[in-house]
Amino acid sequence: ALVSYSKADNAMRTNLKVIGDHMRAVVYLISDGVIPSNIGRGYVVRRLIRRVVRTGRLIGMRGDGHENSEGAFLPSLAETVISLSSEIDPDVESRRKSILGELQREELRFVQTLGRGEKLLDELLDEALGNETEIIKSIPDTEFLGYESLFATAVVKGILINGNPVENVSEGTDVEILLDRTPFYAESGGQVGDNGFLYVYGEEGGKQNAVIEIKDVQKSLGNIFVHKGTIKQGSVEVGKKIDAAVDGKLRQGAKAHHTATHLLQSALKSVIGSETSQAGSLVAFDRLRFDFSFHRPLTEKELLEIESLVNQWISDATHLETNVMALQDAKNAGATAMFGEKYGEQVRVVEVPGVSMELCGGTHVSNTAEIRGFKIISEQGIASGVRRIEAVAGDAFVEYVCSRDNYMRHLCSSLKVKAEDVNSRVETIVEELRTARNEASSLRSKIAVLKAASLASKAVLVEPHNVRILVENMGDVDADGLKSAAEHLVGTLQDPAAVILGSSPGDGKVSLVAAFSPGVVKLGVQAGKFVGGIAKLCGGGGGGKPNFAQAGGRKPENLPDALEKARAEIVAALSSKAS
Template structure:
């Protein structure tokens, strides 16, 4: 069916199946299930399906888009089509999309409409129908299908969009006074600095029409709620900001399901709809309170719990595991807000199976029971969702009690001190950092609790403490005390080191500085441990997980023939940004500032680092392929003889998964693919699909390392030129190192060959000792273990019999002794 043109409304039979259905009770009010959340969703999808739209499923909350953190709108899964990067699959579509937004998290529960998790109902045209049909169908759906009174509907249009204004006024019949022209900030949609864009038109519901039309403000939340947004993508924005008409015009709309449910169910806020209220009701029962009789503070807490529980259940279902990084931190933050809020109102575990005192699993059960029409996969993932929530809650509770007690004491001190001097009470940055660093309190939770007590927090001081910790950690690792003596001045006086190591393992340089135990000196002699600063170097300084190079520095005589000094370099670190510090020992002769030296990197060790670093890129791609694209890097170590890769995942990998990952990496190695390395603008790299580490800071220009068809990452490390140089890859171990974080250790290159050869030698020795072939070792060992078990059982039985016989023998020799009576 073509999308364009007018078609009849949904059939009378489909409407009658909902009218007069069994009543439901929400927030103490009984109403017809005709306007249940599920019914509203179904009517929207059916309405547009009857007009030729293909009903498509919701996409994951984890978007297949490196430029977007979480799915925040219904159009996201169609973004490549709107941007012209992919052909359309259908001319028009309709969806109910799960969405997450955390930018207004502090308003959740406090306003009538802010949520972290919500559903966006949408209808989309990919070059098919445009403004006229979009506007007419939106009005028809709203007034006839949902039955909203036309006199309560207001419209906004972009200030220059005369076409949309005319359609609403002359063809739909909305009175002129209820159509507001608004500016670019409110009613013009863009996908970025350039690209498809266009004006939009929004529909508002008026809760207080008695206030009249004069000076009505659509941004007045107490009177209006915007529930349907129609975006008319009709222009392309050029680099100079000019707009040119698109050949293919698109429609992108979004209707907030919870907002429409609030209107149709006639409740005062989104939370009291049947989409969220059952979760709040469950929480209230676990806290032994009644929502209808609760005060505003209690109701706000219950709303926070209801909203956040939906968010965490659907995020975990989509593979986002609580952690301290990336999307996992969003889940952890929301969970901790629920736990802290629940404990605040008296919630504890209610005996849910295996809950061990946690209350999140019971709340999650309610969320899951409401999920069938939103995402049927949630029910099938019930066990893993409940398990993750229970583990995370119990883990947080372990430190929460101690942290809360300390926070109360600190807040009391802040209030007391403020009272003495008359200032506004403030929690110091040092105290906030203590709670964050030692007790695991997210900064947001500390800020919330402090705000409830009327205390502010010193964020600037907190940032200083964080930076001090980073510097101290780096200084301790580098063993450079930049505040000692004149060292700060000598370091500052030296320009950034020119790195030549991508192209060469050898370079001639000038000694710009010498440090001994952190103190600058002019010269140094044999046997001394030193730190050498050069103007240029082929040595790679430790960064991005890759260890610093090893090698030698050579100082020659004036005539160029005789070596005056040899310095063995065992590590290279960075200081004050991009100054390379070469750490080593004077093995021969002496060296002084200003001398020319020859710097030579140990090529064999560098090759090992290159092989292992490139293997980490292949490993990350293999992990995403085998266990899911939602996993992300959480850290790494690239050494000369091994690699360590940390990644976000909620469970141990199976033997089958490990073998599949290993096989994939080795296949890519054997493909002998040439790597491509380019330096480009950061945004260009992201647009090209390059993987970046979450939380990592990058400059405007970045180095992109690509294994075509396999991997593309932002990386400043050293790599092989062809995957065949890696030779082979073997996983040594896989284990958990933190909540939601796993670690793989592996070997590649020469280390791989050495590992395989050593294991082969062990096997040969074992076969010789057992006198069997390699393929028979397992069965022979099992036989030996069984024989040993039998022998141990027999020995245990014999020891028992011997003990019985000894007891009998001793009993036969027993002598009866008369009791001694004490006459006193």
């Protein structure tokens, strides 16, 4: 790739590290006899090789380095690894030929597969986007007016239906409309595209001829804005003048949430450390989502501190400053780049003086006071080392707070307490409920034991070891009650004894318990192994210790047959044991 590591940027250095690390692992693994395949260790080697090939091709590695542009480059890399390994593992050198051969075969096979996939993808893209791409290519970039105004007069430069260009379109049709200029913001930088309307007026008398509702705006081929919507009234044709009007309420929501996102990032860096960085974002009309790198969940105290900081900056009523400058000048000034964005020579810098300075093409409030308030809704992990905060601001913040206040009012009314006493009252209720449940469970267990006591007389004696066996259906007794009953019976019947109980506590459930005394276990019959097989007849499974096991199932209609089988099998098992 003719790339110098010392002069490479961070992204390129990461790619070079991946190639170096993976090549070392692959060479040693093949040297140790692990051949690339689709199973076990071989699959690990194959995946490592393919990642090296993909990464190498991404940074421009092609050919074998000996004027064969169709050759494999992995053997050349492996030569370096082998030469550096002579003092670490001399056996690698002796296996040079087989290592290079395997790498060459794997790379060339994988490159062929990649080539077929890329060709197929190109054909599919050409088929799906051909017409749309051609018409869009013929149209100049859209002039964006949305920073200064929510209204503009424009000319229809193109109309697409299902990707195909048309000259005119009528009511009820879903369309994509291309304009020469627009106040509509197209989705980018995490911010969703604007909603609104396009109006077409007649030349005489200014009568409204058509209305197009716009539900999304996307960018295509650089800076061409595609307005996606539905013809609600009339018809529209290419070349017509239209009035474009952005939904101001929704735009204000996006502006409030976008500026709040900038404040949130600054608050995060202040509270948990400047090393955290953005890993993704969504700025919608009614909420924001911010992903950031961090190794653990945020504490309640940290979340409250972050919220407090953001709301303090909002209440400071600071005017935002927006400037367009050279990219390098912006970086020198300390501006933070937004995640996933690509920048040209000239960039837009949005600054909340004393708080935040970021490269950003999104729409923002003019003063932080317009955000009104900020509230974190949730904080959670979404990947290893990546956390996500969801929050609301602006009107969505007011609606959220009002709805939570209504919930609290209803709760206070139901509990007949003041808002400040709700926590203690709920804790008391939870404790009372826990106590009541424990008492109910204890009573059910006592009832099950009393019911079991009447069953002890049904135990049968099995020779030659005089084992007392009891297999019974206890109706609707729950699992805890069944456990208590089995423990009581195996103690009552005395050693050696085997108790197997089943029940149908309701809702399509089956509970099974097997309790064996020490004497039965010594004979080689184990409760854990025994009950699992019986449970399968009831559509379930289970297990446990040699002396006690529980199981469950989902077919209560099979319980009688399962218990009959249990009786037959336990009798057979104990009868066959020699004295």
